[in-house]
Each structure stands twice: as structure tokens, then as C-alpha cells.
Amino acid sequence: MSIIMDAPSTTAAARTLRADLVERAAKLRPLLADNADATDRDRAVPAENIDALAGAGLLSLTRPARHGGLQTDFRTLLEVSREIARACGSTSWVATLLNASAWFVGLFPALAQDDVWAGTPDARIAGVVTPSGTTRLVEGGYRVSGRWAPASGCAHADWAVLGVVRPDAEGTADAVGIVLAPMAELVVEDTWFVTGMRGTASNTLVGEDVFVPAHRFLSVPDAVEGRCRTPFTDEALYRAPFVPVAAITLTGPQLGLAAAAVDVLAEKAPRRALTMTHYATQAEAPTIQIAAANAASLADSAQLHAYRAAADIDEAALVGVFPDYDARARMRMDAGMAVVHAREAVRIVCSAQGASTFGEANPLQRVWRDIETGSRHAVLNPEVAAEIYGKSLFGIRGTVSALV
Structure with a gap:
């Protein structure tokens, strides 16, 4: 089914890369399946899985090529996620969310993207876009506080995408947004006690009065309507709805x-x-x-x-x-x-x-x-x-x- 229901404008090179990435995922299935019971029992995707996925390039599918990513497409992400889940659902969920959160970062201004990847090209991002936090306007940006769950992939992330509301901006496009914050400035609370997808360790992120520069805020209403802050408008991946x-x-x-x-x-x-x-x-x-x-x-x-x-x-x-x-x-x-x-x-x-x-x-x-x-x-x-x-x-x- 490599080209069934594929975007007509997808190039042969993109399809070749997709097939290669799916094959890389398939080669990892024995390892991921061997670790699946432990992943479930220990409520965490083991570092061995994450390292293997990263080594195969499967955590850089939606990272901009400017920052060393593969910058593929969403059909590719679906096929890779599917192949991983044939071995371990939790590992696939984490890999999927880390890739999806990287795509969110690609919608931000260039300076915000540089904050994440310029010094650490393989930085990973977790995310909770539900507006569970609040912001208040301060000089140069915002002060953010809140609790965000479930934060899938947070155990393996360097940054977090967090949903927030801005009471001071009620009635405007900036009333609801997402912000970028380093994981080092957040606390992870162990709250993920569930029956399924146990290994995702989708715990709760807690932030208290975290400073977020203005360039690390993105309006959700604007994003929903296709108005994002990335200046790299020639990059097709980040034009997606x-x-x-x-x-x-x-x-x-x-x-x-x-x-x-x-x-x-x-x-x-x-x-x-x-x-x-x-x-x-x-x-x-x-x-x-x-x-x-x-x-x-x-x-x-x-x-x-x-x-x-x-x-x-x-x-x-x-x-x-x-x-x-x-x-x-x-x-x-x-x-x-x-x-x-x-x-x-x-x-x-x-x-x-x-x-x-x-x-x-x-x-x-x-x-x-x-x-x-x-x-x-x-x-x-x-x-x-x-x-x-x-x-x-x-x-x-x-x-x-x-x-x-």
C-alpha cells in the first residue's frame, strides 16, 4: 500500500525515503517486541528503545532539515508509527508524540526554533496542547504556571510544548496559545497509573511562574486557521493544517x-x-x-x-x-x-x-x-x-x- 491514497504531489524521492524509514522501523521490531513486557510492567519505554529509534532517524521525521531533521510528511509518520506499534504500542505512541511535538515547534518563529535545536540538533520535545496553564504578560514575554497532562514522551524530552490561556487577551486570537519551555524548568509528577499504554509514562508536567520569552508563544486560533509564525514559508511540512x-x-x-x-x-x-x-x-x-x-x-x-x-x-x-x-x-x-x-x-x-x-x-x-x-x-x-x-x-x- 505504499502509494495507495498518497498525495498526488509526493515525489518519487519522498516515497523512496518513506520506504527506507519503514524498513528501518521493521528491523527494530524484534528489539521492541522483546522489551514490550518490560515497557508495560515498568511503566516506561526503556532507553534502549529510544536510542535505537533515534539511531535509525525515526525521532527526526518532522524536525526541519535546517536543523538536521528528515522533514518528511504525515503519511511517512503514519507508516513508521504503524510499524513500531506492531511490536510495542507504548513505544510507538511515544515516538509519534515526540515527532508531532517537533512539528509544533516548526510552526514557531525562527528564534524559538533556534532555542530548541541550534545548540542541540537532536533535542526532543514532549507536548500537551490542552490549555491547562495560564500566562500573564511581563516585560519581554510571559510568566506561565500550570499543570499539564498527559505529557507523553516527557521522560525522553528536552523541551515541552504547553497549552495556555491568557486572561488578559480574552476575546483576541492570543487568548489561547501554546508556549515552549525547557524541561529543566518544569517538574514531572508521577501520575500515569493506567490500564493501557502504561509504558508511555504520560505523566504530569508542573510549572510555576516559568518565564517564556515572547517569541516562544504561538496563538492557537491563528494556527487553526493556518496563520503560523514560522518565516520559512517554503517548507511544505509546516503549512499543514x-x-x-x-x-x-x-x-x-x-x-x-x-x-x-x-x-x-x-x-x-x-x-x-x-x-x-x-x-x-x-x-x-x-x-x-x-x-x-x-x-x-x-x-x-x-x-x-x-x-x-x-x-x-x-x-x-x-x-x-x-x-x-x-x-x-x-x-x-x-x-x-x-x-x-x-x-x-x-x-x-x-x-x-x-x-x-x-x-x-x-x-x-x-x-x-x-x-x-x-x-x-x-x-x-x-x-x-x-x-x-x-x-x-x-x-x-x-x-x-x-x-x-
Whole structure:
């Protein structure tokens, strides 16, 4: 599926690089799978995983080329995230969020980007764009305080993107924004006690009266409408629409978890009997065959929805046309449908495999826990996406959420 649903303007060189990056991710799967139980048990992605991903260039997908990054596209990020998640959902989620947060930094003024990468080209960024903090205007910038969660990837980050509100700017585009702060000026509280995606260590960041220079503030309403502060307007990647990017990037791990479930069924069914039947193997039983077909088709459907949205996002960025509201609503709907199909694929496999699914030694139970958790991120909420999209089909716009 290397070019299905791809942006028409994607170059052959970009597709070649994408294939190479996915292959690099595939080569890391044995290592990541070997560490998956420990990642889940210890509630942290091990440094070995992060070092391997960084060494393969898989944490620099959205970093500007000016700062040594690969500056790829969102289809590439989806495919790489999917491949990593086939081995470990938590590791994929962290890698995805570190890349997504790097993209956010690419929207800031040049000086802010230099703050992050000029002295440390491989600096990593975690992020919580939910406006959980407050700012007050001071000479030269702002004083920021708040608590931000869940901060996926914060254990491996040097900087953080933080969502804030500005009470003094109420009624203007600057009333809600994101700021950049060094991790060294924040405190991490261990609050991530969850059932799924345990290894992401998506803990809480705490800041108290942190000074943020003016150039490290970005208006969210401006960003939603395609008005960002980067002066490098020739860089297509950072012309992509803000909210569709925030949604579609989170589907990558879900695509991989669905694929992992289908992988497990294909591996186990030929070697196990179907309990309380005459079938010597599950693979011989029509019920399992139908389950396999439905799960695999749903996993494919999830990819097609996600890849269509990525193609729309990438194409708009490449040609320099900002998508209108209705197009962005469909992109958010595609993200919601992708996770619905991916989650259902995993459910079907779990049902086909029966109670043994939930044995602690069975990797399928971790896949199930991870997708049940990760697919419920607020920006992926399929019901909200459906309301936004359904209203847009009747010309009703802007009544559900500002994040479209």
C-alpha cells in the first residue's frame, strides 16, 4: 500500500525515503517486541528503545532539515508509527508524540526554533496542547504556571510544548496559545497509573511562574486557521493544517496495534485447536476464517481512512493551499473512523482467540489494553468528529468545537 491514497504531489524521492524509514522501523521490531513486557510492567519505554529509534532517524521525521531533521510528511509518520506499534504500542505512541511535538515547534518563529535545536540538533520535545496553564504578560514575554497532562514522551524530552490561556487577551486570537519551555524548568509528577499504554509514562508536567520569552508563544486560533509564525514559508511540512495534523498523527499507533492483533491470529490459529469442536486447528474453522477476514479488512479500512486524511493534509501542504472548514471536518472524521475500525479489528481477534487472550503471557492482552486506551484520546473522539462532519455536510460550521 505504499502509494495507495498518497498525495498526488509526493515525489518519487519522498516515497523512496518513506520506504527506507519503514524498513528501518521493521528491523527494530524484534528489539521492541522483546522489551514490550518490560515497557508495560515498568511503566516506561526503556532507553534502549529510544536510542535505537533515534539511531535509525525515526525521532527526526518532522524536525526541519535546517536543523538536521528528515522533514518528511504525515503519511511517512503514519507508516513508521504503524510499524513500531506492531511490536510495542507504548513505544510507538511515544515516538509519534515526540515527532508531532517537533512539528509544533516548526510552526514557531525562527528564534524559538533556534532555542530548541541550534545548540542541540537532536533535542526532543514532549507536548500537551490542552490549555491547562495560564500566562500573564511581563516585560519581554510571559510568566506561565500550570499543570499539564498527559505529557507523553516527557521522560525522553528536552523541551515541552504547553497549552495556555491568557486572561488578559480574552476575546483576541492570543487568548489561547501554546508556549515552549525547557524541561529543566518544569517538574514531572508521577501520575500515569493506567490500564493501557502504561509504558508511555504520560505523566504530569508542573510549572510555576516559568518565564517564556515572547517569541516562544504561538496563538492557537491563528494556527487553526493556518496563520503560523514560522518565516520559512517554503517548507511544505509546516503549512499543514493544525487540527487535522494533531488528530491524524495519533492514528498511527492504532493502525499498528490492529495489524499486530491480526499478526497474532495468523500466527496462532494454525497451531491451536478450536476448543470443544472437532477442528484440529483454528485455521480450519470457518468461524475463525471469517473472523480473520473481518479483522484484516477492518485493519485495512482503518489504514485507508487514515491514509486518505494524510494524503489530503500532505497535498494541501505541498501545493500551499489551506483546506477549508469542510475539508478539515472530513479529515477529522477520517481520523475518528480509523480508530473505530482499528479498535474493532482488535476486538474481533480477541473474541476469536477466546479467554486465552487475557492470559498475562499472551501479547494480545497488551495490544487490547493499549488500543482501548490510546484510541480514546479526546482529539480522536469519533462521536465528536461525526457531529462536526455531519453538521458541515449541511453547511453548519463552528458550533461544536474550535478545533477543526
